[in-house]
Amino acid sequence: MKSEARSVGLPTTDWAAHAEQELKRAGHRSSAPRSAVVEVLGRQGCVLSAREIADELRADGRDVGIATVYRALELLDELHLVQRLDVGEGTVRYEPAHPSGEHHHHLVCDSCGRVSSFEDRDLERAIAHLAGRLDYQVGGHDVVLRGACPACSSA
Amino acid sequence: MKSEARSVGLPTTDWAAHAEQELKRAGHRSSAPRSAVVEVLGRQGCVLSAREIADELRADGRDVGIATVYRALELLDELHLVQRLDVGEGTVRYEPAHPSGEHHHHLVCDSCGRVSSFEDRDLERAIAHLAGRLDYQVGGHDVVLRGACPACSSA
DNA sequence: CTATAAGTGAGAATCACTATCGCTCGCGGG
Protein backbone atom coordinates (compact mmCIF):
# COMPACT_ATOMS: atom_id res chain seq x y z
CA MET A 1 0.00 0.00 0.00
CA LYS A 2 1.28 3.34 -1.00
CA SER A 3 -0.32 5.47 1.66
CA GLU A 4 -1.85 4.92 5.03
CA ALA A 5 -2.85 6.81 8.12
CA ARG A 6 -0.34 6.62 10.91
CA SER A 7 0.29 8.49 14.08
CA VAL A 8 2.28 11.65 13.67
CA GLY A 9 6.00 11.26 14.16
CA LEU A 10 8.65 11.06 11.50
CA PRO A 11 12.13 9.55 11.75
CA THR A 12 13.55 13.05 12.33
CA THR A 13 17.09 11.83 11.62
CA ASP A 14 18.89 15.06 12.18
CA TRP A 15 16.60 17.84 11.45
CA ALA A 16 17.68 19.69 14.57
CA ALA A 17 21.31 19.76 13.50
CA HIS A 18 20.31 20.83 10.03
CA ALA A 19 18.14 23.60 11.42
CA GLU A 20 20.92 24.93 13.65
CA GLN A 21 23.22 24.96 10.68
CA GLU A 22 20.75 26.88 8.55
CA LEU A 23 20.19 29.38 11.31
CA LYS A 24 23.88 30.01 11.50
CA ARG A 25 24.17 30.26 7.77
CA ALA A 26 21.42 32.88 7.76
CA GLY A 27 23.54 34.92 10.11
CA HIS A 28 21.83 34.20 13.39
CA ARG A 29 23.58 33.70 16.68
CA SER A 30 23.17 30.48 18.53
CA SER A 31 21.45 30.72 21.85
CA ALA A 32 20.36 28.19 24.43
CA PRO A 33 16.66 29.13 24.36
CA ARG A 34 16.36 28.92 20.62
CA SER A 35 18.34 25.70 20.47
CA ALA A 36 16.01 24.28 23.07
CA VAL A 37 13.02 25.08 20.89
CA VAL A 38 14.69 23.46 17.90
CA GLU A 39 15.55 20.42 19.96
CA VAL A 40 11.99 19.96 21.19
CA LEU A 41 10.64 20.29 17.67
CA GLY A 42 13.13 17.77 16.39
CA ARG A 43 12.58 15.37 19.25
CA GLN A 44 8.80 15.35 18.98
CA GLY A 45 8.71 15.38 15.21
CA CYS A 46 5.00 15.98 15.24
CA VAL A 47 2.76 19.03 15.16
CA LEU A 48 3.29 21.21 18.21
CA SER A 49 1.84 24.53 19.25
CA ALA A 50 3.93 27.30 20.75
CA ARG A 51 2.37 26.62 24.12
CA GLU A 52 3.07 22.93 23.92
CA ILE A 53 6.68 23.67 23.17
CA ALA A 54 6.91 26.08 26.09
CA ASP A 55 5.29 23.53 28.39
CA GLU A 56 7.63 20.82 27.24
CA LEU A 57 10.60 23.06 27.94
CA ARG A 58 9.27 24.00 31.35
CA ALA A 59 8.87 20.32 32.17
CA ASP A 60 12.52 19.91 31.24
CA GLY A 61 13.39 22.65 33.68
CA ARG A 62 14.44 24.94 30.85
CA ASP A 63 12.13 27.88 31.15
CA VAL A 64 11.89 29.76 27.90
CA GLY A 65 9.75 32.85 27.53
CA ILE A 66 6.73 32.32 25.35
CA ALA A 67 7.75 35.33 23.26
CA THR A 68 11.02 33.60 22.51
CA VAL A 69 9.24 30.47 21.42
CA TYR A 70 7.12 32.49 19.02
CA ARG A 71 10.14 34.32 17.70
CA ALA A 72 12.03 31.10 17.13
CA LEU A 73 9.08 29.60 15.30
CA GLU A 74 8.67 32.67 13.15
CA LEU A 75 12.31 32.55 12.22
CA LEU A 76 12.24 28.85 11.46
CA ASP A 77 9.19 29.41 9.32
CA GLU A 78 10.90 32.16 7.34
CA LEU A 79 13.80 29.84 6.66
CA HIS A 80 11.34 27.12 5.64
CA LEU A 81 12.69 24.89 8.37
CA VAL A 82 9.26 24.27 9.80
CA GLN A 83 5.85 23.80 8.31
CA ARG A 84 2.97 25.76 9.78
CA LEU A 85 -0.26 23.86 10.14
CA ASP A 86 -3.44 25.62 11.00
CA VAL A 87 -6.30 23.24 11.49
CA GLY A 88 -8.61 26.00 12.53
CA GLU A 89 -8.86 25.62 16.28
CA GLY A 90 -7.35 28.98 16.96
CA THR A 91 -3.84 27.70 17.53
CA VAL A 92 -1.17 27.29 14.92
CA ARG A 93 0.94 24.16 15.05
CA TYR A 94 4.42 23.62 13.68
CA GLU A 95 6.44 20.64 12.62
CA PRO A 96 9.91 20.13 11.23
CA ALA A 97 10.13 20.51 7.46
CA HIS A 98 12.59 18.14 5.88
CA PRO A 99 14.93 19.70 3.37
CA SER A 100 14.46 16.82 0.97
CA GLY A 101 11.17 18.41 0.08
CA GLU A 102 9.54 15.20 1.14
CA HIS A 103 6.50 16.03 3.13
CA HIS A 104 3.16 14.79 4.24
CA HIS A 105 -0.32 16.11 4.83
CA HIS A 106 -2.78 15.83 7.64
CA LEU A 107 -5.92 14.17 8.81
CA VAL A 108 -7.87 16.02 11.46
CA CYS A 109 -10.48 14.23 13.50
CA ASP A 110 -13.62 16.34 13.79
CA SER A 111 -14.58 14.82 17.09
CA CYS A 112 -11.36 14.39 19.07
CA GLY A 113 -9.26 16.93 17.20
CA ARG A 114 -6.30 14.61 16.96
CA VAL A 115 -4.03 15.11 14.00
CA SER A 116 -2.38 12.32 12.07
CA SER A 117 -0.51 12.35 8.83
CA PHE A 118 -0.30 10.61 5.50
CA GLU A 119 1.59 10.95 2.30
CA ASP A 120 0.47 10.09 -1.17
CA ARG A 121 2.42 10.21 -4.33
CA ASP A 122 -0.61 10.42 -6.57
CA LEU A 123 -1.92 13.41 -4.69
CA GLU A 124 1.42 15.17 -5.01
CA ARG A 125 1.47 14.40 -8.67
CA ALA A 126 -2.02 15.79 -9.17
CA ILE A 127 -1.09 18.97 -7.34
CA ALA A 128 2.14 19.41 -9.25
CA HIS A 129 0.36 18.92 -12.52
CA LEU A 130 -2.37 21.32 -11.52
CA ALA A 131 0.11 23.94 -10.36
CA GLY A 132 1.72 23.87 -13.77
CA ARG A 133 -1.57 24.67 -15.49
CA LEU A 134 -2.57 27.54 -13.23
CA ASP A 135 -1.69 31.11 -13.98
CA TYR A 136 -0.09 31.36 -10.58
CA GLN A 137 3.38 31.04 -9.10
CA VAL A 138 2.67 28.13 -6.77
CA GLY A 139 5.25 27.72 -4.05
CA GLY A 140 3.71 25.28 -1.65
CA HIS A 141 0.54 23.56 -0.66
CA ASP A 142 -1.37 22.19 2.27
CA VAL A 143 -3.96 19.49 2.19
CA VAL A 144 -6.14 18.77 5.18
CA LEU A 145 -8.61 15.93 5.24
CA ARG A 146 -11.29 16.06 7.90
CA GLY A 147 -13.31 13.24 9.28
CA ALA A 148 -13.45 10.73 12.06
CA CYS A 149 -10.34 8.89 13.19
CA PRO A 150 -10.56 5.11 13.62
CA ALA A 151 -10.99 5.43 17.38
CA CYS A 152 -13.80 7.97 17.11
CA SER A 153 -15.63 6.36 14.22
CA SER A 154 -15.77 2.99 15.98
CA ALA A 155 -16.82 4.45 19.31
CA MET B 1 -8.19 24.02 -20.20
CA LYS B 2 -9.77 22.26 -17.31
CA SER B 3 -8.75 24.51 -14.48
CA GLU B 4 -7.53 28.02 -14.16
CA ALA B 5 -7.06 30.67 -11.54
CA ARG B 6 -9.81 33.23 -11.44
CA SER B 7 -10.90 35.87 -9.06
CA VAL B 8 -13.13 34.62 -6.30
CA GLY B 9 -16.82 34.89 -7.03
CA LEU B 10 -19.10 32.10 -8.14
CA PRO B 11 -22.36 32.48 -10.03
CA THR B 12 -24.19 32.22 -6.69
CA THR B 13 -27.53 31.63 -8.47
CA ASP B 14 -29.68 31.42 -5.42
CA TRP B 15 -27.62 30.26 -2.61
CA ALA B 16 -29.17 32.83 -0.27
CA ALA B 17 -32.69 31.57 -0.91
CA HIS B 18 -31.52 28.01 -0.48
CA ALA B 19 -29.85 28.88 2.79
CA GLU B 20 -32.93 30.62 4.15
CA GLN B 21 -34.96 27.59 3.25
CA GLU B 22 -32.56 25.23 5.00
CA LEU B 23 -32.52 27.41 8.10
CA LYS B 24 -36.31 27.27 8.24
CA ARG B 25 -36.30 23.54 7.66
CA ALA B 26 -33.88 23.13 10.55
CA GLY B 27 -36.42 24.84 12.77
CA HIS B 28 -34.92 28.29 12.98
CA ARG B 29 -36.87 31.50 12.94
CA SER B 30 -36.21 34.03 10.26
CA SER B 31 -34.80 37.30 11.45
CA ALA B 32 -33.64 40.40 9.69
CA PRO B 33 -30.07 40.33 11.06
CA ARG B 34 -29.45 36.74 10.08
CA SER B 35 -31.03 37.21 6.69
CA ALA B 36 -28.77 40.19 6.18
CA VAL B 37 -25.71 38.02 6.88
CA VAL B 38 -26.95 35.40 4.46
CA GLU B 39 -27.60 38.03 1.85
CA VAL B 40 -24.12 39.51 2.13
CA LEU B 41 -22.53 36.10 1.88
CA GLY B 42 -24.61 35.26 -1.16
CA ARG B 43 -24.02 38.59 -2.80
CA GLN B 44 -20.26 38.58 -2.37
CA GLY B 45 -19.88 34.91 -3.12
CA CYS B 46 -16.27 35.00 -2.04
CA VAL B 47 -14.41 34.39 1.17
CA LEU B 48 -15.40 36.83 3.87
CA SER B 49 -14.44 37.16 7.51
CA ALA B 50 -16.94 37.89 10.23
CA ARG B 51 -15.60 41.40 10.52
CA GLU B 52 -15.85 42.00 6.80
CA ILE B 53 -19.46 40.91 6.87
CA ALA B 54 -20.19 43.20 9.80
CA ASP B 55 -18.49 46.11 8.04
CA GLU B 56 -20.39 45.48 4.86
CA LEU B 57 -23.65 45.52 6.78
CA ARG B 58 -22.72 48.67 8.60
CA ALA B 59 -21.95 50.32 5.26
CA ASP B 60 -25.44 49.33 4.19
CA GLY B 61 -26.81 51.03 7.25
CA ARG B 62 -27.88 47.72 8.71
CA ASP B 63 -25.97 47.44 11.94
CA VAL B 64 -25.70 43.87 13.10
CA GLY B 65 -23.93 42.93 16.29
CA ILE B 66 -20.69 41.10 15.73
CA ALA B 67 -21.89 38.34 18.03
CA THR B 68 -24.86 37.81 15.77
CA VAL B 69 -22.63 37.55 12.74
CA TYR B 70 -20.57 34.88 14.47
CA ARG B 71 -23.69 33.03 15.56
CA ALA B 72 -25.11 33.12 12.05
CA LEU B 73 -21.87 31.81 10.60
CA GLU B 74 -21.65 29.07 13.18
CA LEU B 75 -25.17 28.01 12.37
CA LEU B 76 -24.59 28.08 8.64
CA ASP B 77 -21.46 26.05 9.14
CA GLU B 78 -23.33 23.42 11.17
CA LEU B 79 -25.87 23.12 8.40
CA HIS B 80 -23.04 22.85 5.87
CA LEU B 81 -24.33 25.92 4.09
CA VAL B 82 -20.97 27.63 4.25
CA GLN B 83 -17.40 26.47 3.93
CA ARG B 84 -14.87 27.65 6.51
CA LEU B 85 -11.51 28.60 5.17
CA ASP B 86 -8.60 29.26 7.43
CA VAL B 87 -5.60 30.53 5.56
CA GLY B 88 -3.65 31.08 8.72
CA GLU B 89 -3.75 34.82 9.23
CA GLY B 90 -5.62 34.55 12.45
CA THR B 91 -9.02 35.12 10.92
CA VAL B 92 -11.39 32.52 9.64
CA ARG B 93 -13.13 33.22 6.37
CA TYR B 94 -16.40 31.81 5.10
CA GLU B 95 -17.96 31.35 1.73
CA PRO B 96 -21.24 29.90 0.47
CA ALA B 97 -21.17 26.15 0.03
CA HIS B 98 -23.18 24.95 -2.91
CA PRO B 99 -25.46 22.02 -2.21
CA SER B 100 -24.43 20.31 -5.41
CA GLY B 101 -21.28 19.30 -3.58
CA GLU B 102 -19.40 21.09 -6.29
CA HIS B 103 -16.65 23.04 -4.67
CA HIS B 104 -13.34 24.67 -5.27
CA HIS B 105 -10.08 25.23 -3.45
CA HIS B 106 -7.93 28.25 -2.86
CA LEU B 107 -4.79 30.02 -3.86
CA VAL B 108 -3.32 32.37 -1.29
CA CYS B 109 -0.80 34.96 -2.29
CA ASP B 110 2.08 35.07 0.19
CA SER B 111 2.80 38.69 -0.50
CA CYS B 112 -0.55 40.42 -0.87
CA GLY B 113 -2.67 37.88 0.97
CA ARG B 114 -5.35 37.88 -1.68
CA VAL B 115 -7.31 34.68 -2.08
CA SER B 116 -8.47 33.29 -5.36
CA SER B 117 -9.97 29.97 -6.25
CA PHE B 118 -9.66 27.11 -8.65
CA GLU B 119 -11.22 23.75 -9.21
CA ASP B 120 -9.67 20.66 -10.62
CA ARG B 121 -11.28 17.39 -11.39
CA ASP B 122 -8.04 15.43 -11.29
CA LEU B 123 -7.22 16.72 -7.84
CA GLU B 124 -10.66 15.75 -6.57
CA ARG B 125 -10.23 12.34 -8.08
CA ALA B 126 -6.84 11.86 -6.44
CA ILE B 127 -8.25 12.87 -3.08
CA ALA B 128 -11.28 10.62 -3.41
CA HIS B 129 -9.09 7.71 -4.36
CA LEU B 130 -6.71 8.42 -1.53
CA ALA B 131 -9.53 8.74 0.99
CA GLY B 132 -10.72 5.29 0.04
CA ARG B 133 -7.35 3.77 0.83
CA LEU B 134 -6.85 5.42 4.19
CA ASP B 135 -7.95 3.83 7.40
CA TYR B 136 -9.93 6.92 8.18
CA GLN B 137 -13.50 8.10 7.80
CA VAL B 138 -12.81 11.06 5.53
CA GLY B 139 -15.65 13.56 5.42
CA GLY B 140 -14.17 16.57 3.71
CA HIS B 141 -11.01 18.19 2.57
CA ASP B 142 -9.33 21.52 2.07
CA VAL B 143 -6.51 22.26 -0.28
CA VAL B 144 -4.61 25.51 -0.12
CA LEU B 145 -1.91 26.41 -2.61
CA ARG B 146 0.43 29.20 -1.61
CA GLY B 147 2.57 31.34 -3.80
CA ALA B 148 2.61 34.61 -5.67
CA CYS B 149 -0.42 35.83 -7.57
CA PRO B 150 0.10 37.10 -11.12
CA ALA B 151 0.07 40.71 -9.95
CA CYS B 152 2.67 40.13 -7.24
CA SER B 153 4.96 37.85 -9.21
CA SER B 154 5.18 40.30 -12.11
CA ALA B 155 5.73 43.31 -9.85
C1' DC C 1 38.78 41.60 26.71
C1' DT C 2 35.12 44.82 25.11
C1' DA C 3 31.86 47.00 22.46
C1' DT C 4 27.69 46.23 20.22
C1' DA C 5 23.88 44.53 18.43
C1' DA C 6 21.24 40.09 18.41
C1' DG C 7 18.56 37.77 21.46
C1' DT C 8 15.79 37.24 25.68
C1' DG C 9 11.71 37.46 28.72
C1' DA C 10 8.12 39.61 31.67
C1' DG C 11 4.27 41.87 30.99
C1' DA C 12 1.23 44.96 28.36
C1' DA C 13 -1.31 45.33 24.18
C1' DT C 14 -3.96 43.53 20.37
C1' DC C 15 -7.09 40.76 18.01
C1' DA C 16 -10.29 37.24 16.86
C1' DC C 17 -13.64 34.95 18.89
C1' DT C 18 -16.93 33.27 22.78
C1' DA C 19 -19.87 33.72 26.84
C1' DT C 20 -23.22 36.34 29.42
C1' DC C 21 -27.49 38.30 30.13
C1' DG C 22 -31.29 41.38 29.90
C1' DC C 23 -34.23 42.85 26.09
C1' DT C 24 -36.84 42.14 21.61
C1' DC C 25 -39.81 40.04 18.52
C1' DG C 26 -41.34 36.05 15.34
C1' DC C 27 -44.84 33.06 15.49
C1' DG C 28 -48.10 29.46 17.11
C1' DG C 29 -52.23 29.05 20.08
C1' DG C 30 -56.28 31.13 21.47
Next chain:
DNA sequence: CCCGCGAGCGATAGTGATTCTCACTTATAG
Protein backbone atom coordinates in the same frame (compact mmCIF):
# COMPACT_ATOMS: atom_id res chain seq x y z
C1' DC D 1 -56.12 40.09 16.21
C1' DC D 2 -53.79 39.49 20.70
C1' DC D 3 -50.51 37.02 24.01
C1' DG D 4 -46.83 34.63 25.75
C1' DC D 5 -42.67 32.43 25.33
C1' DG D 6 -38.54 31.07 23.84
C1' DA D 7 -35.39 31.90 19.79
C1' DG D 8 -32.66 35.42 18.56
C1' DC D 9 -30.33 39.85 19.29
C1' DG D 10 -26.56 42.86 20.76
C1' DA D 11 -23.66 45.39 24.10
C1' DT D 12 -20.13 44.11 26.72
C1' DA D 13 -17.01 41.38 29.48
C1' DG D 14 -14.03 37.53 29.14
C1' DT D 15 -10.65 34.30 27.01
C1' DG D 16 -6.77 32.64 24.70
C1' DA D 17 -3.40 33.06 21.24
C1' DT D 18 -0.10 35.91 19.36
C1' DT D 19 2.59 40.27 19.01
C1' DC D 20 4.77 44.35 20.92
C1' DT D 21 7.73 46.88 24.14
C1' DC D 22 11.66 47.68 26.52
C1' DA D 23 15.23 47.06 29.69
C1' DC D 24 18.48 43.44 30.44
C1' DT D 25 21.75 39.63 28.87
C1' DT D 26 25.16 37.55 26.07
C1' DA D 27 27.31 35.70 21.68
C1' DT D 28 30.78 37.04 18.80
C1' DA D 29 33.80 40.17 15.84
C1' DG D 30 37.79 42.69 16.38
